[in-house]
Amino acid sequence: MPSHVSADRPAPKPPERGDVDALINRTRRLRGDVDAVRRDALAGEDDPHGRWQRALYDLAVHQLDDLGTHLGQLREGLPGSGGDVFETELAAHEADAALRTGSLLSRVGSAEWNLLTDEVSWSDELYRILGRAPGSGPMTLDELPSVVFAEDQWLLTSMVTGALVDGRPIDGEFRMVRADGRVRTVHMTGEPVLDSAGSTASLWAVFRDVSELRRSERAVRESGDSLHRRRHIEQSGRRLAAGPQEAVPSSWRGSLRFPTDGTAGLDVAAHYLPAANNALIGGDWYDGCQLPSGSALLGIGDLTGHGVGAPSAMAMLVGAVRGMGLAGIEPGPLMSHLNQLLETSAQPALGSAVCCRFDPGSRTLTWAQAGNPAPLLFRNGAGRALPQPTGVLLGATSAAEYGQAGVRLLPGDLLVLHTHGLAPAAPADDTGNRLLSLAPRFARARDAQDSVRAIVEMFGGDGREDDACVMVARIGL
Numbered sequence: 423m424p425s426h427v428s429a430d431r432p433a434p435k436p437p438e439r440g441d442v443d444a445l446i447n448r449t450r451r452l453r454g455d456v457d458a459v460r461r462d463a464l465a466g467e468d469d470p471h472g473r474w475q476r477a478l479y480d481l482a483v484h485q486l487d488d489l490g491t492h493l494g495q496l497r498e499g500l501p502g503s504g505g506d507v508f509e510t511e512l513a514a515h516e517a518d519a520a521l522r523t524g525s526l527l528s529r530v531g532s533a534e535w536n537l538l539t540d541e542v543s544w545s546d547e548l549y550r551i552l553g554r555a556p557g558s559g560p561m562t563l564d565e566l567p568s569v570v571f572a573e574d575q576w577l578l579t580s581m582v583t584g585a586l587v588d589g590r591p592i593d594g595e596f597r598m599v600r601a602d603g604r605v606r607t608v609h610m611t612g613e614p615v616l617d618s619a620g621s622t623a624s625l626w627a628v629f630r631d632v633s634e635l636r637r638s639e640r641a642v643r644e645s646g647d648s649l650h651r652r653r654h655i656e657q658s659g660r661r662l663a664a665g666p667q668e669a670v671p672s673s674w675r676g677s678l679r680f681p682t683d684g685t686a687g688l689d690v691a692a693h694y695l696p697a698a699n700n701a702l703i704g705g706d707w708y709d710g711c712q713l714p715s716g717s718a719l720l721g722i723g724d725l726t727g728h729g730v731g732a733p734s735a736m737a738m739l740v741g742a743v744r745g746m747g748l749a750g751i752e753p754g755p756l757m758s759h760l761n762q763l764l765e766t767s768a769q770p771a772l773g774s775a776v777c778c779r780f781d782p783g784s785r786t787l788t789w790a791q792a793g794n795p796a797p798l799l800f801r802n803g804a805g806r807a808l809p810q811p812t813g814v815l816l817g818a819t820s821a822a823e824y825g826q827a828g829v830r831l832l833p834g835d836l837l838v839l840h841t842h843g844l845a846p847a848a849p850a851d852d853t854g855n856r857l858l859s860l861a862p863r864f865a866r867a868r869d870a871q872d873s874v875r876a877i878v879e880m881f882g883g884d885g886r887e888d889d890a891c892v893m894v895a896r897i898g899l
Contacts, residue, residue, distance in 0.1 A: 553600030687898030723775030754826030764817035
């Protein structure tokens with residue numbers, strides 16, 4: 423059985439006033455520093471990370487207020503033990519201010535139940551915590567459960583019984599209903615006091631109102647959970663975005679080479695350039711695959727909108743392009759089907775795209791476009807944009823018609839496909855001219871991947887406002 427407090431034990435020597443004063447001053451200075459940092463925090467309320475930081479600051483201030491209160495009680499000693507009138511009035515003023523501001527100051531009350539005389543004494547703070555008028559008098563141990571939540575009454579009864587019967591210390595938390603109907607969360611600690619014969623003479627307890635503390639802790643948890651959820655959504659969205667952009671065999675991680683049984687091969691490389699703001703998960707995509715006929719299908723494009731929904735729409739579009747390509751549908755009709763798909767989808771969107779089909783036997787490139795920049799053809803150290811067939815943005819109108827163009831390519835030719843966001847702040851002609859200026863470097867490139875690196879070096883700097891995709895295809899010798 424744990425040792426009990428004896429009623430005959432002499433009172434412990436109180437701490438020296440100067441030592442406690444020094445601790446109080448240090449606590450006040452630290453509290454002031456934390457409060458100053460909290461006031462300087464500029465994060466908006468709509469920012470989960472800012473809300474989480476503010477909640478932690480509030481919790482730290484509450485804890486320091488609570489520490490200051492306990493130290494103050496150590497300095498003053500028991501009520502009525504001394505102290506001048508001024509200090510007493512000052513303490514009362516601070517307590518009232520604490521209750522008005524909702525801080526944790528002075529929200530600690532005490533009680534003692536004398537089992538031999540049936541006398542009960544409550545501190546003034548305990549009356550304030552429970553919202554009970556001092557004129558009503560303190561409550562007995564039998565009456566106390568009447569102001570405790572029904573779900574928590576068993577806990578109070580168990581703790582009191584354990585203290586009176588088995589001499590166990592009291593340490594638990596429960597909800598109490600004030601006289602005005604407000605609910606407070608109270609932490610109760612205490613011990614039985616034994617007389618010289620070893621019988622329980624009285625029970626004393628300290629009641630600490632932890633309502634604001636628990637509220638602050640809950641705010642920290644909720645804001646932290648909100649921050650974690652937001653980060654999880656962003657990370658999931660980025661993974662979803664990366665998936666459709668790389669929805670090709672694993673070799674696509676570097677470059678993609680299509681085997682053509684001795685005929686002209688095709689070396690393909692592509693790259694996704696994200697926006698500077700990670701939250702702007704865009705709808706830019708690229709894809710490439712070999713068709714059953716031996717031809718190669720290349721596609722690149724962009725869907726309007728940003729956010730977590732963009733990757734799912736992008737995945738749908740990429741899957742449709744590959745599926746229709748595998749079914750043998752030519753680029754022009756393929757664009758018409760994509761237009762109908764976006765127009766009739768549950769979440770209508772606009773999109774731009776280029777779809778190319780390369781026949782390695784005849785080295786013929788057949789292509790169609792929907793509001794996207796035309797492919798650039800580089801040959802013998804010079805480049806030009808291919809003439810565009812007709813085509814408007816996907817999803818813009820059900821009556822859209824999409825033309826189809828063809829060009830015969832030569833060994834060593836290089837094609838560059840890109841989306842609008844490659845240089846968002848620049849006109850389309852300027853973007854094309856900057857790409858054309860890379861012709862000498864493309865001529866020296868060892869493979870398609872080297873050419874992609876050159877484009878990324880030119881356009882992949884910090885501060886991008888939008889995401890973009892670029893694809894390079896070089897005809898084998």
